Amino acid sequence: MLVTLVLFASCGLEQRGDQVKPLRKIFGSRTATVDGHDEGRLSATVRARVTSADAEPGLHRLHVEKAREALVYVPRTYVPGRAAPLALTLHGAGGSAEGGLTWFRGMADKVGMILVSPTSEERSWDLIYGGFGDDVAFIDKVLKRVFSRYTIDPERVAIEGFSDGASYALSLGLTNGDLFTHVIAFSPGYSAPGVERGSPKVFMSHGIEDRVLPIERTSEAIAPQLEEQGYDVVFRRFDGAHFVPRRLATAAVSWFLVDRPQ
Numbered sequence: 001m002l003v004t005l006v007l008f009a010s011c012g013l014e015q016r017g018d019q020v021k022p023l024r025k026i027f028g029s030r031t032a033t034v035d036g037h038d039e040g041r042l043s044a045t046v047r048a049r050v051t052s053a054d055a056e057p058g059l060h061r062l063h064v065e066k067a068r069e070a071l072v073y074v075p076r077t078y079v080p081g082r083a084a085p086l087a088l089t090l091h092g093a094g095g096s097a098e099g100g101l102t103w104f105r106g107m108a109d110k111v112g113m114i115l116v117s118p119t120s121e122e123r124s125w126d127l128i129y130g131g132f133g134d135d136v137a138f139i140d141k142v143l144k145r146v147f148s149r150y151t152i153d154p155e156r157v158a159i160e161g162f163s164d165g166a167s168y169a170l171s172l173g174l175t176n177g178d179l180f181t182h183v184i185a186f187s188p189g190y191s192a193p194g195v196e197r198g199s200p201k202v203f204m205s206h207g208i209e210d211r212v213l214p215i216e217r218t219s220e221a222i223a224p225q226l227e228e229q230g231y232d233v234v235f236r237r238f239d240g241a242h243f244v245p246r247r248l249a250t251a252a253v254s255w256f257l258v259d260r261p262q
Helices: 025-028 105-111 132-150 166-173 221-226 246-256
Strands: 013-016 019-022 058-061 072-073 084-090 115-116 150-162 182-186 203-206 232-237
Touching: 013 115, 072 132, 072 182, 084 132, 084 246, 105 115, 105 246, 115 132, 132 166, 132 246, 150 166, 166 182, 166 203, 182 246, 203 221, 203 246, 232 246
Parallel strands: 084 115, 084 150, 150 182, 182 203, 203 232
Antiparallel strands: 013 019, 058 072, 072 115
């Protein structure tokens, strides 16, 4: 079921002085690809035990497409063949693969979590340019590469994002709830999934003073809709603007790996 868009139709936002403008109006439109990717579907699947000879810890570039960057961070505690949790992290509008790692990289070694961070083809993710398409196809390739190299826990596969990345995480995560077990959305602007599958758990946070994506038009409308649809939702409001407090990033990782935050 399509979650009703709750802010400025299906567009992300960016701050320009005191104005909030739809990204679609700024960057135009695009045509989605086919082969299921235009429906937001991923074909990548978690494999059984994988033992890779190049599973060294640290930050690595994934050579999937020459013109687009994708990174994987392998924690120091990763042991080839032993299942590890994974989080696909999505940057906000104007961001990069490295920026997408911001909120979780400092915790990855401590909790043994693999991080995967792609870069959008345009300034933001394809959905706001007319529909799912090339970014879904790229993410699919990236995940297939990662799943072929590292042993991933199929019960702990998250998709996370901030701002426009959070909107995309909700949209893509709910469309592929048979792959993603958890969806983490920090200050999202909308949720526009295709055909929803599975029942991933959802963690959302949003600042009550957010002027970029006002909470009353976004998360405070999205969260109850998801709950009405039967999703298990944790929603945290905080005093602040458009950012991710460290304590909530920590709470989200704890929720993903252990249990619901108090």
